[in-house]
Amino acid sequence: MILRTPGGWSVRVRTRALAVGALCLLAALVFAVVAIGSGDYPMSPAAVVRTLAGYGSAADAFIVEQVRLPRVLTALLTGAALGLSGALFQSLVRNPLGSPDLLGFTQGAAAGALVTVVAGGGSVALMGGAVAGGVATGVLIYALSWRQGVHGYRLVLIGIGVAAILTGVNGYLLTRADIPDATRAVLWLTGSLNGRGWNDVVPLLVAVTVTVPPVVLGGGRGLRMLEMGDETAYALGVRVERLRLMLLAAAVLLASFAAGAAGPVSFVALTAPQLARRLTADPGPNLVASLCMGAALLTGADLAGQRIIPGHQLPVGVLTGVLGGGYLLWLLATQRRRGRI
Amino acid sequence: MTRLRANDLTLAYERRTVAEGLSVAVPDRSFTVVVGPNACGKSTLLRALARTLKPRSGTVLLDGNDIHTLPTRAVARTLGLLPQSPIAPxxxxxxxxxxxxxxxxxxxxxxxxxxxxxxxxxxxxxxxxxxxxxxxxxxxxxxxxxxxxxxxxxxxxTPLLLLDEPTTFLDIAHQIDVLDLCARLHQEEGRTLVAVLHDLNHAARYATHLIAMRDGEVVAEGDPSTVVTAELVEEVFGLPCRVIPDPETDTPMVIPAVRRSATV
Incomplete structure (x- = not known):
């Protein structure tokens, strides 16, 4: 659908992609409200919404603002960051397996975080360590992949190599930690949202607000062209290397901040773009739909993790693997249309 | 006056130098075809003309300006490229x-x-x-x-369009289809086309300007009817042959000689 204004402006609206994005966002918000209402001190969804709007009782307000809202916001933002990051990587390397948790960026963030855990740092240090580790890995992989421009396959192979090395490093770091630190680190490595506070939310919120608008508005259309190969994109007037560097940097930052906040949650960055693409039926990078899908997946997984076994909380990372992977397998099995991957 | 020309290019990939001192001018409103044996640098030349490969030295001029100093989006409104294997998402x-x-x-x-x-x-x-x-x-x-x-x-x-081996991987009927289409674009719409082709007979039939390359150098260029001779084909491709008029179009047609070793 095309929207035109008398001034000669026109915007192309992909109705179906927009609808998918809106539905995912709605689902994410519903999960969020239910999640805020559940726990040892249950609240009805109406009470949650009332409290969020600022009209709740003092007790409700305390529980929501101090305990449950930060966790739910962390889930929403982490999911959104991972969904977008995955969509960027998959599009840039033209490979559905191109996701930060397979290409080493997440392992890099984990290594940075583990170093701070071994050194006995708190949650702020952990976030900083994760971001530093992720960014350093990003620079390393980019530099190693550079050969008159960066090419998808090379980046994937180098990323997988770096991921393998870092997995080893991370295992070694765990053996160097004291038992309590190691326990904490292992829980973090599964991906967990337990006990997240405002100091986890704020850096993540800043990272997402700063990266998302330029990526979606400034990079989305160029990225669409890049999917036809570097030469075609170049011929169409895309500044290929500049765009790729900018988008890779954004994707690495998003993945690193997400890992810093919730640990290296597996599979969201891999499945969210695939799910989004299958629902929108749009060949483009599906950035917005993937972002919303990621948020819905992670909030849904966290909610399920709190509810599935009464009295016991499963870390969100356990659920994202099972839910996201299962849904993707189901989609692939039921969607027989014309032998598409 | 030519809108697109290359002056004294040195073209190289990481370690391999493909061409040195290569200069080419594409006549305006021509259907220029570049031919030559494999690895002679014809596709590399096309990529340089399309600015997707930056020359080590020398310049590609579009309307008199160094193509790498022009805004890439503005170039993209003047010069189009169809690469050899574009990727369909x-x-x-x-x-x-x-x-x-x-x-x-x-x-x-x-x-x-x-x-x-x-x-x-x-x-x-x-x-x-x-x-x-x-x-x-x-x-x-x-x-x-x-x-x-x-x-x-x-x-x-774009008034200028570059095509890198547009007929490769097609059967003979589809090859002619694509070349007829190119000829029509050239004649009816007045576009300047530059194509890399493998088939000399196709090149001789469709080109208005032929560039024959070997080892990164232009060996001959001009009207196909004067350029395509048995001596030139032997020199460029190392193929002994006869050149006869194409019975359909009267353009030169290359008939490879029978080699003794190949006969039974």
Whole structure:
């Protein structure tokens, strides 16, 4: 659908992609409200919404603002960051397996975080360590992949190599930690949202607000062209290397901040773009739909993790693997249309 | 006056130098065809002309300006390129792919004008893919797919269009199809075309200007009827042959000589 204004402006609206994005966002918000209402001190969804709007009782307000809202916001933002990051990587390397948790960026963030855990740092240090580790890995992989421009396959192979090395490093770091630190680190490595506070939310919120608008508005259309190969994109007037560097940097930052906040949650960055693409039926990078899908997946997984076994909380990372992977397998099995991957 | 020329280019990939001191001028409104044996640097030259490969030294001039100093989007409105193996994104339809050719004419707040619509419709009609508009590109035959890619390049509306081996991987009928289409674009729309071709007879039949390359150097260039001789083919390709007039068009036609070792 095309929207035109008398001034000669026109915007192309992909109705179906927009609808998918809106539905995912709605689902994410519903999960969020239910999640805020559940726990040892249950609240009805109406009470949650009332409290969020600022009209709740003092007790409700305390529980929501101090305990449950930060966790739910962390889930929403982490999911959104991972969904977008995955969509960027998959599009840039033209490979559905191109996701930060397979290409080493997440392992890099984990290594940075583990170093701070071994050194006995708190949650702020952990976030900083994760971001530093992720960014350093990003620079390393980019530099190693550079050969008159960066090419998808090379980046994937180098990323997988770096991921393998870092997995080893991370295992070694765990053996160097004291038992309590190691326990904490292992829980973090599964991906967990337990006990997240405002100091986890704020850096993540800043990272997402700063990266998302330029990526979606400034990079989305160029990225669409890049999917036809570097030469075609170049011929169409895309500044290929500049765009790729900018988008890779954004994707690495998003993945690193997400890992810093919730640990290296597996599979969201891999499945969210695939799910989004299958629902929108749009060949483009599906950035917005993937972002919303990621948020819905992670909030849904966290909610399920709190509810599935009464009295016991499963870390969100356990659920994202099972839910996201299962849904993707189901989609692939039921969607027989014309032998598409 | 030539809008596109290359002056004294040194072209190289990481370790391998492909050409040194290479100069070429593309005559305006010509259908220029570049021929030569494998690895002679013809595709590399095309990539340099399309600015997707930066020369080690020398300059490519577009309308008198160094092509690498011009804004890439402005160049993309003048000069189009159809690479040898472009990638069709998974699950893309013909109409969507052709529409992507409009990218250099669009802005964030001018994403799809009436002009875009008109040009894309025309490009699909000119290449005969209008009926395929809703089809998925990955389900088309090789010949149809190539016409769709040409339609995308046409939608870019550039007066200059470079085609890197547009007939490779096509059967003979589809090769002629594509070349007829190119000839029509050249004659009826007055576009300047530069194509790399493998088949000398096709080149001689369709080109208005022929460039023969070997080892990164231009060996001969000009009208095919004067350029294509038995001596030149032997010199460029190392192939003993006879050159006779094409019974259909009277253009030169290369008949390879029978080699003793190949006969029974």
């Amino acid at each position: 998974d699950g893309i339809t013909v109409a969507d792919l052709v529409a992507r050719g409009r990218y250099p004419h669009q802005r964030l707040l001018r994403q799809w004008s009436g002009e875009d619509e008109r040009v894309v419709t025309e490009a699909m009609a000119a290449t005969g893919v209008t009926d395929l508009a809703g089809a998925y590109v990955d389900e088309l035959s090789g010949g149809q797919r190539q016409r769709v890619w040409i339609a995308m390049a046409l939608a870019q509306e």
